[in-house]
Amino acid sequence: MSESNSPHIPKDGEDSIFDKIVKREIPSTVVYEDDLVMAFRDIAPKAPVHILLIPKNRDGxxxxxxxxxxxxxxFGHMLWASSEIARREGLAEGWRLVIxxxxxxxxVVYHLHMHILGGEKLGDFNKL
Structure with a gap:
């Protein structure tokens, strides 16, 4: 899910694009899911591995x-899940976690999410 240039801030009661992914209203390639979080591949990756990790319940x-x-x-669960996802993706040589x-x-997407990036030697932040 590549973030475009125009932000989407959901109004009270309105679903974010990520809420719609959690509800399976929008297709995605899910790589990890448990009761609390979901992780899926970014549709416009900035690295060979680019995964978005979100809380399933936005809760504000x-x-x-x-x-x-x-x-x-x-937050603690998301940090643990990011490490588990990186392990499953074979990122033993290193990876980056970005918020x-x-x-x-x-x-741009106003539903808290973490970017898990890896699969190559990552340069400075200008590459993002």
Whole structure:
């Protein structure tokens, strides 16, 4: 799911594009899923391996900077899941975990998500 240049901020009660992926209303290539998170391949990858990891229940987490204490558990689970996904993808030589937050951070889809990037020697952040 490549992020375009125009941000989509879901209104209260409105589904994000990632909510629609969780509901299977939009197709995706899921590489990992459990009760709390889903991970799928980006449709416009920036590296040989480019996976998006999302909480299945957005629970107000449109971006990192709005996280509340109640979200601590999902963040911990997402970090663990990112490591598990990297292992399954064969990224033993290294990988990068990125969270874009807000307009100045390059966020376009306002449903918290992590980018798992790897499969090659990654350069500086200008490549993203």
């Amino acid at each position: 987490l449109t971006r990192m900077s709005v996280a509340e204490e109640k979200h601590k558990a999902i 874009n937050d807000g307009p100045n951070g390059g966020q």
